[in-house]
Amino acid sequence: MYEHDVIVVGAGGAGLRAAIAAHEEGADVALVTKLHPVRSHTGAAEGGINAALREGDSWDLHAYDTMKGSDYLGDAPAIDTFAKDAPEEVIQIEHWGMPFSREDDGRVSQRPFGGMSFPRTTYAGAETGHHLLHTMYEQAVKRGIEVYDEWYVTNLAVTDHEDPEDRTCHGCVAYDIKSGEIHGFRAKNGVILATGGLGQAFDHTTNAVANTGDGCAMAYRAGVPMEDMEMIQFHPTTLPSTGVLISEGVRGEGGILYNEDEERFMFEHGYANNDGELASRDVVSRAELTEVNAGRGIEDEYVHLDMRHLGEERILDRLENILHLAEDFEGVDGLDEPMPVKPGQHYAMGGVETDENGETCIEGLYAAGETACVSLHGANRLGGNALPELLVFGARAGHHAAGKDMKVAEIETGPSAKSEDGAVEPPVAPGAVDAGSDDVVADGGAAATPKGVVKGTVEEERQRVEELLEADGINHAEVRADVQETMTQRVNVFREEDGLKQALREIKDARREYGNVAVADPSRTYNTDLIHTIETRNILDVAEAITIGALAREEFRGAHWRAEHQERKDDEWIKHTMLAWNDGEPELYYKPVVLEGDEETYEPKERSY
Amino acid sequence: MSTQIEQQETESESEQEAESAVESPGDRRRAQKQQRLDEQKQAEREESTLDDEETITLKVFRYDPEVEGKQEPRFDDFVVPFHKGMTILDALIYARDQYDSSLTFRHSCRQAVCGSDALFVNGRQRLGCKTQIAELESPVRIEPLPHQEVVKDLVVDMEHFYDQMEAVEPYFDADELPDDELEEQRQSRENREKVKMSTRCIWCGACMSSCNIAAGDNEYLGPAAINKAYRFAMDEREGADRKQERLRIIEQEHGVWRCQTQFSCTEVCPKDIPLTEHIQELKREAVKNNLKFW
Numbered sequence: 001m002y003e004h005d006v007i008v009v010g011a012g013g014a015g016l017r018a019a020i021a022a023h024e025e026g027a028d029v030a031l032v033t034k035l036h037p038v039r040s041h042t043g044a045a046e047g048g049i050n051a052a053l054r055e056g057d058s059w060d061l062h063a064y065d066t067m068k069g070s071d072y073l074g075d076a077p078a079i080d081t082f083a084k085d086a087p088e089e090v091i092q093i094e095h096w097g098m099p100f101s102r103e104d105d106g107r108v109s110q111r112p113f114g115g116m117s118f119p120r121t122t123y124a125g126a127e128t129g130h131h132l133l134h135t136m137y138e139q140a141v142k143r144g145i146e147v148y149d150e151w152y153v154t155n156l157a158v159t160d161h162e163d164p165e166d167r168t169c170h171g172c173v174a175y176d177i178k179s180g181e182i183h184g185f186r187a188k189n190g191v192i193l194a195t196g197g198l199g200q201a202f203d204h205t206t207n208a209v210a211n212t213g214d215g216c217a218m219a220y221r222a223g224v225p226m227e228d229m230e231m232i233q234f235h236p237t238t239l240p241s242t243g244v245l246i247s248e249g250v251r252g253e254g255g256i257l258y259n260e261d262e263e264r265f266m267f268e269h270g271y272a273n274n275d276g277e278l279a280s281r282d283v284v285s286r287a288e289l290t291e292v293n294a295g296r297g298i299e300d301e302y303v304h305l306d307m308r309h310l311g312e313e314r315i316l317d318r319l320e321n322i323l324h325l326a327e328d329f330e331g332v333d334g335l336d337e338p339m340p341v342k343p344g345q346h347y348a349m350g351g352v353e354t355d356e357n358g359e360t361c362i363e364g365l366y367a368a369g370e371t372a373c374v375s376l377h378g379a380n381r382l383g384g385n386a387l388p389e390l391l392v393f394g395a396r397a398g399h400h401a402a403g404k405d406m407k408v409a410e411i412e413t414g415p416s417a418k419s420e421d422g423a424v425e426p427p428v429a430p431g432a433v434d435a436g437s438d439d440v441v442a443d444g445g446a447a448a449t450p451k452g453v454v455k456g457t458v459e460e461e462r463q464r465v466e467e468l469l470e471a472d473g474i475n476h477a478e479v480r481a482d483v484q485e486t487m488t489q490r491v492n493v494f495r496e497e498d499g500l501k502q503a504l505r506e507i508k509d510a511r512r513e514y515g516n517v518a519v520a521d522p523s524r525t526y527n528t529d530l531i532h533t534i535e536t537r538n539i540l541d542v543a544e545a546i547t548i549g550a551l552a553r554e555e556f557r558g559a560h561w562r563a564e565h566q567e568r569k570d571d572e573w574i575k576h577t578m579l580a581w582n583d584g585e586p587e588l589y590y591k592p593v594v595l596e597g598d599e600e601t602y603e604p605k606e607r608s609y
Numbered sequence: 610m611s612t613q614i615e616q617q618e619t620e621s622e623s624e625q626e627a628e629s630a631v632e633s634p635g636d637r638r639r640a641q642k643q644q645r646l647d648e649q650k651q652a653e654r655e656e657s658t659l660d661d662e663e664t665i666t667l668k669v670f671r672y673d674p675e676v677e678g679k680q681e682p683r684f685d686d687f688v689v690p691f692h693k694g695m696t697i698l699d700a701l702i703y704a705r706d707q708y709d710s711s712l713t714f715r716h717s718c719r720q721a722v723c724g725s726d727a728l729f730v731n732g733r734q735r736l737g738c739k740t741q742i743a744e745l746e747s748p749v750r751i752e753p754l755p756h757q758e759v760v761k762d763l764v765v766d767m768e769h770f771y772d773q774m775e776a777v778e779p780y781f782d783a784d785e786l787p788d789d790e791l792e793e794q795r796q797s798r799e800n801r802e803k804v805k806m807s808t809r810c811i812w813c814g815a816c817m818s819s820c821n822i823a824a825g826d827n828e829y830l831g832p833a834a835i836n837k838a839y840r841f842a843m844d845e846r847e848g849a850d851r852k853q854e855r856l857r858i859i860e861q862e863h864g865v866w867r868c869q870t871q872f873s874c875t876e877v878c879p880k881d882i883p884l885t886e887h888i889q890e891l892k893r894e895a896v897k898n899n900l901k902f903w
Contacts, residue, residue: 035717035723035725036725036767036771036812038723038724038811038812039715039717039718039723039724039725040723041717041718041723043718043722043723043811044718044720044722044723053791087791088790088791091790091791091792091793092790094793094794095783095786095793095794096780096781097780097781097783097841097844097846099801099804099805099808100793100796100801101801102796102797102798102801103798104798105795106795106796106797106798107793107795108793124808125805127722127809130722130809130811131808134808135781138779138780138781139780139781141775141779141780142778142780142782178760208717208718208719208723209716209717209718209719210717241694242719242720243719244719244720245720324721325720325721328721328739329694329720329739330694331694475706475710477705477706477710481706519710520709520710520711521676521710521711521713522676523673523675523676523679523711523761524675525673525674525675525760525761526713526760526761526762526764527711527713528713528714529710529711529713
């Protein structure tokens with residue numbers, strides 16, 4: 001068994017920032033990650049990092065834009081904290097050597113981004129995430145922070161008290177991918193989940209193959225609710241063949257969207273008469289698909305994004321990476337031709353319920369970054385807000401887990417934050433896989449000591465892996481492909497009641513299939529077949545949560561569009577969708593959105609761009 | 610004396626810069642595009658074979674130290690349906706998901722930024738995700754990166770590569786920071802431009818694997834690590850003392866002087882980093898630095 005004060009699961013932006021913060025507090029901290037840190041998906045972020053740095057801008061303007069962008073589903077304490085901490089965090093990584101793009105006077109450049117009332121997006125070309133990830137990893141190396149790379153965390157060691165709020169997380173179990181050994185990791189102070197996105201629940205996504213919602217699913221099975229899972233962001237500009245992201249920076253610099261008739265449809269068809277291409281992402285994604293559905297798409301599939309008029313010099317200075325992506329993955333020269341783009345799954349606004357200190361309802365369990373839902377982005381994340389989120393909340397989770405005395409959180413977590421029960425009746429009873437491990441609640445068992453909890457969980461995981469390796473059965477890839485296809489067909493940008501119900505039935509079928517899954521590769525050495533099989537279970541859980549949430553929310557808010565409910569229903573729906581898994585079945589309930597901020601109480605207004 | 614030499618060095622450096630200014634990223638990109646178009650035409654000429662069968666044959670290296678029958682390295686053939694735009698990674702995923710789930714390789718982002726799928730394809734180091742099959746001769750031979758220990762199938766042990774990266778103290782270390790914690794350090798656009806290419810490294814290991822010197826000298830820092838050293842040594846925000854220290858590291862016995870300017874690293878770098886040029890520039894810096902102190 002390995003022991004550390006703080007264990008951070010995942011070593012992308014949020015994990016690295018959390019580890020550095022915990023280290024700053026004097027904790028012995030370890031990063032446990034299924035990829036080497038520099039392979040993390042933070043590296044694929046392109047556009048930039050928002051922070052109010054300049055005269056004329058201020059944290060409360062940033063907060064206001066973020067609340068408006070969230071379509072009033074964000075929590076004000078999270079948003080205020082975020083906007084206040086962001087400048088210091090951005091300058092901090094600048095001090096760590098981050099190679100930002102520069103102005104003539106040597107200060108960092110900022111550019112306009114969708115939904116922002118001020119050009120407050122700092123950037124490093126169109127490869128901001130790559131530089132941020134590498135800069136932070138460098139700082140982790142400088143501090144000598146221990147990294148267990150290519151170790152896959154498969155479960156959390158949590159006590160088995162009936163009420164999740166009485167449970168404690170004592171560590172986790174990880175699988176050494178290279179040797180196949182399973183070991184316990186005891187965390188004396190806390191475990192921080194920073195496992196990133198869940199895009200692999202969809203088949204057209206900008207997310208990496210590793211983004212399988214591991215942290216979310218593990219926390220869910222340990223008793224932490226998932227919050228606002230239906231809120232999935234679809235990015236309006238992804239390459240049709242692969243899902244590779246074309247940064248919002250292209251539109252920020254002045255890129256234009258055209259339909260097949262060469263109309264600048266954002267204006268000509270009235271989708272966003274003020275902001276046009278720079279309306280927020282949900283608006284632009286729907287506009288594109290509406291064009292395609294109306295027969296004005298190109299090859300009935302996509303639209304064109306044109307940046308030729310920006311000129312070669314500016315493109316090479318600020319968007320060079322985009323030229324490479326368009327050419328390598330779509331065979332299009334962005335200097336000579338418009339680029340084909342369509343919406344693709346991009347970001348999960350929802351995730352593990354946390355407060356603004358990063359803590360979940362289980363003592364000693366934290367989450368930060370995309371896997372968490374502190375409720376910063378609400379129903380729609382603004383471009384350039386993900387990277388400062390992982391800095392701000394990664395740092396806070398790290399400090400808190402290492403024992404720093406934090407201000408009492410204003411955002412409540414856990415069942416005690418509950419305001420009402422959810423009304424939705426899923427057409428099928430969702431739940432555990434039929435065969436195999438349905439003993440999913442509080443995996444630690446009734447052990448007397450913290451070490452015992454970890455040890456017990458290790459034993460369970462060994463058994464689970466043994467079974468997967470020894471049994472005969474179907475390949476997980478079939479199950480995974482089925483779920484991905486279902487989600488892309490039925491739980492996409494446009495959602496209909498019948499389609500959502502059908503999706504739940506299909507996910508249920510996939511669960512049943514998963515009961516027969518087995519790993520064909522018998523090897524203990526670098527068994528990716530096994531890793532992907534365990535991941536697929538996580539994909540099932542998050543896909544189901546997304547779909548149940550989408551069926552329950554009978555309104556149109558932010559990224560969540562429903563055919564039958566074409567308006568935002570503030571009287572009824574300014575509340576978070578919570579899904580908890582306690583008695584082996586998901587429990588749906590709600591908790592109120594906190595609109596009362598430090599300076600003002602946000603009044604929901606119509607969101608027009 | 611030393612001043613004179615310094616001047617000369619400066620002049621030659623500016624010539625160097627003028628040269629590299631002629632070959633702008635745009636020029637490089639266009640040259641590559643032309644090359645790709647030529648290759649595409651070549652591929653079209655050969656496409657009749659592809660069209661007939663609409664499949665592609667992969668010859669994939671297999672090895673697993675643990676599984677009987679796979680302990681002797683061998684090549685497996687996979688015949689996969691071909692479609693336009695298909696990459697090496699697409700084909701490997703197809704082979705794994707449809708034919709043999711034990712086929713093992715690293716991959717994640719699929720967009721040439723995570724650096725995990727560097728492979729030896731038809732005798733050259735390439736990133737699987739950004740390598741179009743149509744541009745390659747069939748059958749496509751896929752092997753793990755040479756000169757690294759094979760863990761299993763196409764997965765190599767990267768520990769040595771990471772160790773070399775870390776040996777150059779790969780982290781920013783400014784002399785002094787602005788007093789105000791909300792104020793950034795100034796950096797000129799020129800200086801940012803100077804280090805820009807060096808900061809693009811994705812740690813894929815292709816360069817190290819292609820380097821003859823690294824193959825024969827296990828202690829050689831290698832192109833990626835030296836490029837990392839360049840990234841910081843050339844950053845004007847670090848002070849003179851730190852630069853001294855950095856030059857000392859790359860000047861060691863197994864540092865820059867081992868490089869024999871064979872350009873193989875530069876040729877295979879998937880991010881077009883002028884690695885050899887960076888190594889040469891550090892050699893010049895080292896000479897300048899030593900002259901100053903004599």
